[in-house]
Amino acid sequence: QTKWNLPAAYPADNPHSENLVAFAKDVEAATSGKLVITVHPGASLFKAPDIKRAVMTGQTQMGEVLLSIHENEDPVFGIDVVPFLATSFPEAMKLYQASKPAIAKKLDAQGVKLLFAVPWAPQGVYVNKPLATIEDMKGLKWRAYNVGTARIGELVGAQSVTIQAAELPQALATGVVNSFMSSGGTGYDSKAWESLKYFYDVQAWIPKDYTFVNKAAFEALDKPTQEAILKAAATAETRGWKAWEEKANWYIDQLKAKGMTVEPPSPALKAGFQKVGEQLTADWLKKAGADGQALVEAYKKM
Amino acid sequence: MGTTLAGHGNDAAAVGLVRRTLDLLYLGAGYTAGVFLVAIFAIMMIMSIGRQFALNIPAGDDFASWCMAAMAFLGLAHTFKRGEMIRVGLLLEKLHGRTKQVAEIVALGIATAFILYFTRHAVQMTYDSWRFNDVAQGVVALPLWIPQLRFAGGLVILSIALIDELVSVIRGNRPSYEKGSPDETPDEFIERISQGGGG
Amino acid sequence: MANLGMIELSFILLGVMILFLASGVWIAVSLGLVGFVAMALTTSLPLGTVLATTTWSASASWTLAALPLFIWMGEILFRTKLSEEMFRGLSPWVQWLPGRLTHVNVIGCGIFAAVSGSSAATCATIGKIALPELDKRGYDKGLSLGSLAGSGTLGLLIPPSIPMVVYAVTANVSVLQVFLGGFLPGVLVMALYSGYIIIWSVLNPKKIPPRDPPIPFRQKLRESARLAPCLLLILAVFFSLVLGFATATECAAWGVTGALLLAWWSGTLTRKNFLESIMSATRLTCMIMLILAGAAYTTAAMAYTGIPAALATWVQGQELTPGMLALYLSIMYIILGCLIDGISMIVLTAVIVLPMVRQAGLDLVWFGVYLIIHVEMAQITPPVGFNLFVLQNMSGRDTFTVARAAFPFFVLLLAAVFIITEYPQIVLFLPKLAFPD
Ligand code: NA
Numbered sequence: 001q002t003k004w005n006l007p008a009a010y011p012a013d014n015p016h017s018e019n020l021v022a023f024a025k026d027v028e029a030a031t032s033g034k035l036v037i038t039v040h041p042g043a044s045l046f047k048a049p050d051i052k053r054a055v056m057t058g059q060t061q062m063g064e065v066l067l068s069i070h071e072n073e074d075p076v077f078g079i080d081v082v083p084f085l086a087t088s089f090p091e092a093m094k095l096y097q098a099s100k101p102a103i104a105k106k107l108d109a110q111g112v113k114l115l116f117a118v119p120w121a122p123q124g125v126y127v128n129k130p131l132a133t134i135e136d137m138k139g140l141k142w143r144a145y146n147v148g149t150a151r152i153g154e155l156v157g158a159q160s161v162t163i164q165a166a167e168l169p170q171a172l173a174t175g176v177v178n179s180f181m182s183s184g185g186t187g188y189d190s191k192a193w194e195s196l197k198y199f200y201d202v203q204a205w206i207p208k209d210y211t212f213v214n215k216a217a218f219e220a221l222d223k224p225t226q227e228a229i230l231k232a233a234a235t236a237e238t239r240g241w242k243a244w245e246e247k248a249n250w251y252i253d254q255l256k257a258k259g260m261t262v263e264p265p266s267p268a269l270k271a272g273f274q275k276v277g278e279q280l281t282a283d284w285l286k287k288a289g290a291d292g293q294a295l296v297e298a299y300k301k302m
Numbered sequence: 303m304g305t306t307l308a309g310h311g312n313d314a315a316a317v318g319l320v321r322r323t324l325d326l327l328y329l330g331a332g333y334t335a336g337v338f339l340v341a342i343f344a345i346m347m348i349m350s351i352g353r354q355f356a357l358n359i360p361a362g363d364d365f366a367s368w369c370m371a372a373m374a375f376l377g378l379a380h381t382f383k384r385g386e387m388i389r390v391g392l393l394l395e396k397l398h399g400r401t402k403q404v405a406e407i408v409a410l411g412i413a414t415a416f417i418l419y420f421t422r423h424a425v426q427m428t429y430d431s432w433r434f435n436d437v438a439q440g441v442v443a444l445p446l447w448i449p450q451l452r453f454a455g456g457l458v459i460l461s462i463a464l465i466d467e468l469v470s471v472i473r474g475n476r477p478s479y480e481k482g483s484p485d486e487t488p489d490e491f492i493e494r495i496s497q498g499g500g501g
Numbered sequence: 502m503a504n505l506g507m508i509e510l511s512f513i514l515l516g517v518m519i520l521f522l523a524s525g526v527w528i529a530v531s532l533g534l535v536g537f538v539a540m541a542l543t544t545s546l547p548l549g550t551v552l553a554t555t556t557w558s559a560s561a562s563w564t565l566a567a568l569p570l571f572i573w574m575g576e577i578l579f580r581t582k583l584s585e586e587m588f589r590g591l592s593p594w595v596q597w598l599p600g601r602l603t604h605v606n607v608i609g610c611g612i613f614a615a616v617s618g619s620s621a622a623t624c625a626t627i628g629k630i631a632l633p634e635l636d637k638r639g640y641d642k643g644l645s646l647g648s649l650a651g652s653g654t655l656g657l658l659i660p661p662s663i664p665m666v667v668y669a670v671t672a673n674v675s676v677l678q679v680f681l682g683g684f685l686p687g688v689l690v691m692a693l694y695s696g697y698i699i700i701w702s703v704l705n706p707k708k709i710p711p712r713d714p715p716i717p718f719r720q721k722l723r724e725s726a727r728l729a730p731c732l733l734l735i736l737a738v739f740f741s742l743v744l745g746f747a748t749a750t751e752c753a754a755w756g757v758t759g760a761l762l763l764a765w766w767s768g769t770l771t772r773k774n775f776l777e778s779i780m781s782a783t784r785l786t787c788m789i790m791l792i793l794a795g796a797a798y799t800t801a802a803m804a805y806t807g808i809p810a811a812l813a814t815w816v817q818g819q820e821l822t823p824g825m826l827a828l829y830l831s832i833m834y835i836i837l838g839c840l841i842d843g844i845s846m847i848v849l850t851a852v853i854v855l856p857m858v859r860q861a862g863l864d865l866v867w868f869g870v871y872l873i874i875h876v877e878m879a880q881i882t883p884p885v886g887f888n889l890f891v892l893q894n895m896s897g898r899d900t901f902t903v904a905r906a907a908f909p910f911f912v913l914l915l916a917a918v919f920i921i922t923e924y925p926q927i928v929l930f931l932p933k934l935a936f937p938d
């Protein structure tokens with residue numbers, strides 16, 4: 001019997017963690033208990049920023065992480081957070097297919113084998129006042145937590161504010177920030193409706209959690225076990241995408257039920273965001289070079 | 303500690319120089335840790351006040367976190383030497399003379415071995431961060447080996463302090479971290495105890 | 502866990518821990534070694550790499566950065582004339598109460614606790630003025646020592662509090678919520694203490710000296726104006742948070758700013774005091790941080806062994822009521838509290854206790870406050886109790902005499918634990934008010 005660990009960053013009741021537990025069960029069943037995978041949700045073994053490195057260096061055999069947090073390391077990890085490149089689940093799937101070989105190759109060079117990826121809900125804008133056009137965002141206290149959100153803040157003329165995720169609910173309540181970009185789920189979890197009244201479902205991007213395995217650990221397994229993992233991974237991927245499409249709508253409904261004004265952006269606002277998106281795509285392409293260019297073109301052809 | 307070598311003029315001078323250099327190293331690292339404390343304070347105040355004037359420190363939270371790690375580890379050797387690293391002293395306080403010395407050597411030996419192991423891997427991690435080109439994930443993509451260098455460096459200095467202490471105790475000296483020296487006044491004692499944050 | 506049962510492993514680890522602690526190995530190192538042994542016995546993973554990763558990750562933390570600032574704030578205030586002003590400002594107002602100036606110990610510590618995060622510092626700061634003043638007037642030595650020892654521990658329960666930051670970081674709950682949770686129980690403990698002093702004084706009227714000569718109301722007010730800077734500091738920190746100037750972490754920096762202003766205003770902000778406060782705060786932080794680093798590694802190592810999860814499942818199987826679990830844990834913490842300091846007590850047990858507590862359905866903010874009251878008791882139980890050490894040196898009595906004087910206040914803290922277990926809303930009211938769900 002082999003025992004593996006799978007650290008994950010999100011709480012046990014998050015759909016990602018639930019999907020991983022189901023994946024672990026599938027593997028255990030398919031190998032008749034030869035490979036037992038323990039999922040450690042809620043960053044109880046490693047914190048999100050450390051998980052990829054932990055798998056690379058063999059501190060754990062498997063891991064799951066929001067890969068875009070590593071975009072500073074390589075632009076290709078951040079392709080799914082380029083704003084307005086892929087704004088719906090079908091588009092996100094296409095982008096995933098187009099970028100998968102490049103991401104898998106990059107991970108492979110780090111001794112990590114990519115197993116599957118599952119999306120989060122699309123990102124929208126939470127704000128304390130109605131937005132008719134992008135100009136209305138000028139002067140907002142905008143939470144900037146990564147390169148993309150900092151750049152959006154800069155382009156729309158908002159005041160970037162640095163707030164850690166853990167302090168977000170309190171920062172919202174006391175007005176330290178009055179706008180931020182996140183998915184329906186994060187807004188739901190941090191009870192955004194208590195301080196902010198508007199959610200613009202601009203579907204800026206759909207980030208994904210990637211599950212991967214240490215290559216050497218994987219190759220040390222016998223063939224049937226390897227195949228069992230790959231098969232369970234494929235199942236988990238399908239299951240995860242389906243679950244999140246449903247969950248995304250559920251979150252939106254919940255926000256409405258809590259009294260938030262949930263709207264798609266007006267044409268004028270959308271046009272404004274599109275322009276920001278073009279600028280940010282250009283930014284990204286500059287960083288990602290010819291390889292990135294080829295990726296985006298391949299995606300657009302699909 | 304130069305007493306055992308007294309009479310060997312040049313040797314004693316050399317030992318004295320080493321002693322002074324080491325003490326300066328611990329103290330200097332301790333002062334540097336203090337500077338990082340002030341830096342955390344400054345970053346937080348600038349972030350807090352700056353928000354009222356549309357001034358933001360990009361990745362200010364990251365910089366404060368790195369200052370935190372830097373202060374925590376750079377100050378270790380100084381803290382250890384001053385006897386402010388806590389332990390359960392109930393049994394050791396009952397011992398005297400030779401038994402006491404052996405017990406101290408055992409405790410110091412265990413600590414030195416563990417901290418050396420810790421240091422070796424902290425250095426390795428820092429080197430790997432540099433080798434893998436690991437960068438921060440926030441708004442500022444600072445290479446991680448830079449803040450990690452202070453973490454590893456603090457541990458290296460602590461390792462030196464531990465070996466230094468171990469050698470000294472083996473030679474029969476009283477541990478420098480030992481508190482409650484007979485010449486301590488009640489005021490000094492109260493000040494020392496009242497600074498214990500656990501209490 | 503190849504060929505080693507979970508129970509055997511637990512006992513081996515417990516044995517290893519006791520062995521190292523008893524041999525005088527530094528607490529942080531003992532913790533790290535337990536993690537090391539746990540991993541070495543159960544996995545073939547790179548132990549050292551995990552050690553480096555988890556300790557780095559635990560130390561480079563924004564939330565933890567509040568810790569050295571709260572410590573620094575206390576170090577600055579310890580070097581001011583705050584205590585003298587507190588005594589002169591409060592004493593005219595408590596003369597009519599049975600017990601008279603003894604209440605200054607309780608109220609003074611309660612107010613000072615709102616700017617200091619440490620118990621021994623609260624005890625020493627208030628005690629250095631109150632103890633000689635009470636002696637001079639002929640107050641009962643036992644009552645003044647005991648009330649001072651007990652009230653000093655309020656430094657931990659009334660926010661800010663260093664062990665609360667440590668707990669919040671260890672348990673991954675909001676520091677702000679634990680702070681808010683401690684406030685009303687702090688008031689409760691003050692009420693219990695004052696109530697006890699009143700009853701004791703009514704029963705022992707001969708042991709309470711007559712009141713000081715009365716002073717005119719206007720002069721009373723003038724004397725009390727001395728309390729203003731301290732109250733302003735408390736308000737400033739509070740409002741920096743509520744008005745959105747600062748996040749929960751940043752308000753520690755406002756506390757330092759306030760303390761510096763107060764020290765400057767009272768003329769005690771000398772260059773020497775300033776530098777000493779920095780270096781004292783640095784050393785104390787380093788001591789705590791190495792323990793936290795050791796604990797972070799042990800936590801990860803324990804996650805690999807699966808012991809915490811198994812224990813949580815076991816607790817679930819026992820169908821313990823939360824009240825019973827709280828009772829068992831109380832007994833354990835009181836025993837531990839006799840022997841080790843508060844922060845070590847929190848981090849040494851967190852890995853094992855928190856999953857059980859979660860499983861039993863206890864609120865983690867409530868549990869934090871419950872745990873902090875046990876840490877308070879630990880300050881006044883012999884042989885290792887920091888408030889006892891402080892008062893032993895101030896009064897010249899030995900530890901056990903001071904401990905006996907403090908015993909009634911230990912019992913009152915136990916009563917407080919009982920009350921908040923029976924009425925958890927005392928703890929949870931303010932956190933729920935600020936963060937409804
Ligand atoms: Na306090």
Ligand code: NA
Pocket residue numbers: 838839840841878879880881882883884885886887
């Ligand atoms: Na005690």
